[in-house]
Amino acid sequence: MPGLLRGVARTAVVAGTATAVSGRVQRRQAAKFADRDAQTAADRSRAYEEDMAAEEPAPRDEAAAPAAAAEPPRDMITQLRELAALKEDGILTEEEFAAQKAKLLA
Incomplete structure (x- = not known):
């Protein structure tokens, strides 16, 4: 029985560690992609405003x-x-x- 308990405990630790690492990686990637998306949106907005400023109304x-x-x-x-x-x-x-x-x- 102690061997079975030790195996279950080891499995729980490995699964918990994997979940924590996976969550951390996912949050880091989400932050990186959010920053990149925000920069892309800002660039597009700036380009649009420059285009609109360049056009003169008749x-x-x-x-x-x-x-x-x-x-x-x-x-x-x-x-x-x-x-x-x-x-x-x-x-x-x-x-x-x-x-x-x-x-x-x-």
Whole structure:
């Protein structure tokens, strides 16, 4: 019986030691991986912030420019006729008409 008791005790000590060592290794690896994951997350966050800072938002005037460019251009002859009608009605003087005509033809 003492031999059996000694064998059981030895087995208990070996199993307890193995469990303690295994737990310690597992905690150490978890801490190492947590540090590495935190560093990776910080690097990604920093890179994202740098990318966002590098991009400049488009000014609102430039955003409206494509909409204005989408309008069909007015016919030059139609615009000249409108200017002539305004001159005939006395709304434009001869000098104003000449300036607008030169601007339109330029």
